[in-house]
Amino acid sequence: MKKILSLLFVSALGGALTLGAYKTFIEQDKTITQQESQEHPFMVPVNYPGAAKALPKVDFTIAAEKTVHTVVHVKNTTINSGAMTFEDLFFGRQPQRAQIGSGSGVIISPDGYIITNNHVIDGSRALSVTLNNNKTYEAKIIGSDDKTDIALIKIEADEDLPFTAFSDSDQAKIGEWVLAVGNPFNLTSTVTAGIISAKSRDLSGFNNQSFIQTDAAVNPGNSGGALVNTNGDLVGINTAISSQTGSYIGYSFAVPSNIAKKVVQDIMEFGNVQNGILGVRGGSVSSGYAEKFGLNTTEGFYIDEVEEDSGADIAGLKSGDIIQKLDHVKISKFSDLRGFLNSKSPNDVINVTVLRNGVKKEIPVTLFKNETLTVPIIGIIKNAKDKDLRQYKTKNGVKIARLTSNKEYLRYWMSNGVQEGDIITAINNKKVYNIDDVQNVLTNRQPNELLRIELINSKGETERYNFR
Incomplete structure (x- = not known):
């Protein structure tokens, strides 16, 4: 009997020791392992509430429903030269074929004005627009601007059309x-x-x-x-x-x-685009600019030169100023400045925030109408003042403000004694009085037509130059 009791006692003691060891060491290790696994990033459940707050649901259906009815299909028929056959060559014919291109447009008024890209309608012989309801209309071009690649066309619909409103970009x-x-x-x-x-x-x-x-x-x-x-x-x-x-x-x-x-x-x-001009030249502030001019910033537009009699000149902007803001728009680089000014018109007043000698100044500037034009062969030309015309003894003309940076053309002009300040009086035998006249002549110039330039040099001599 004593042996049996002793055996039971030893068995109970061994079980108690085993259970204690399990509780003390093994179960504790399992708990620690579970805590570590919960903190591991790959164990975060997909319905984690924090993720739901970080990525709110966005509903596109209303915007899509509104917009699809205002976006149209634009078809542009152009005439291109086709492949020439032997018979065409023999009879001196120039084969032509119609080519259809397509793009999109956005209705911006209930009476049928549509905005699209200039390259969508460029060279059009016939233009048609198909609405989302499959109705098709002939369209006419109201105007276009190749610099911004924007065009305005119009259709005559038999009902008011849905349209999209502009936001502030x-x-x-x-x-x-x-x-x-x-x-x-x-x-x-x-x-x-x-x-x-x-x-x-x-x-x-x-x-x-x-x-x-x-x-x-x-x-x-x-x-x-x-x-x-x-x-x-x-x-x-x-x-x-x-x-x-x-x-x-x-x-x-x-x-x-x-x-x-x-x-x-x-x-x-x-009928055309009226650009508001600030009247400054320069470049984006880079690390190179900062090092060259000892600047403590690498953002903004650095003014190298202020154009004479421009809005910037009259308002008091100076060479060395750094433009940091135009109205409420931060200017970090030149394309920021360009984008802002492209949305402004002559006579608009904008607040220009500049950094001058480490001090910020806000200066109101009235934008002027553009009075300069870049012609690659010549350079930068501008409207001539009365005193310029009197000096060169002419009643009309535009002034060469800066000769071209093209080395070949620059060498040609300088070898012929042409200087900045000389007056161009005619292009392709048409008198020019301002840069708009020059732009019209260049726009209407035929592809293979000579460019004939007549100018008066600093000696008062009339010179004529021809370019292909």
Whole structure:
């Protein structure tokens, strides 16, 4: 009996020791392991409440429904030279064939005004517009601007049309959701979504563009279509893609709505675009600029030169000033400044915030009408003042403000004694009185027509030059 009791006691003691060891060591280790696994990032559940707050649900349906009825399909018929056959060569014929291109447009008024890209309607012999309800109308071109790639066309519909309202593209923010609506590859009423990836993008390399960049899918046929925010308001006009294949690879670009709206208003009121000019020359503040001029900033627009008698000159802007803000828009680079000014008109007053000798100043500046024109063969020409015309004893002409930077043409002009300040009196046998006259002559010049320039040099001599 004692042996049995002893055996039971030993068994109970061994069980107690085993249970204690389990509780003390093994179960504690399991608890620690569970705590570590909960903190591991790969173990966060997909319905984690914090993630839901970080990514709020965005409803695109209302904006899409509003916009698809205001975006139209634009078809452009052009006449191109076809392949020449032996018979064409024998009889001296020039074969021609019709070619149809297509793009998109956005209705911006109930009476049928439509905004699109200049390259969508360029060279048009016939233009038609198809609405979302499949009704087709002939369209006429009201006007266009190749610099901004914006055109205005119009249809005569038998009823009021739905239209898209312009938003303030200056208020659009990077990361904001947008929809691109258009007709890629002739697929009508196509809607894609993305975000604004960047603003004030220049694709030319010459600081003459200021696009909104987005990652909403845009393809050939989307040109001229709408880029809208989640309210369905127009943020931009889809214009270009950056691609080696010709199709979308992740980047697309739109003309900001403020620029597009201003171009359309000018076309309707004046027949052409009226640009408001600040009157400064310079460049974006880079690390090179900062080092060269001892600046303590790498953002803004550095003024190298202030144009004489410009709004900037009259207001007191100076060489060495750094423009940091125009009205409420921050200026980090030249394309910011270009984009803002492209949305302004002559006689507009803007508040220019400059950094001068380390001190910020806000200076109101009245924008002037553009009085200069760049002609690559010549350089920069400007409207001549009365005193300039009297000095050169002529009643008309435009002044050479700066000779071209093209080394070949510059060498030619200098070898013939042509200088800055000389007066151009006629181009292609037509007298010119201002830069608008010069622009009209150049615009109406035939492709193979000689460029004939008549000018008076500093000696009072009339010279004539011909260029192909």
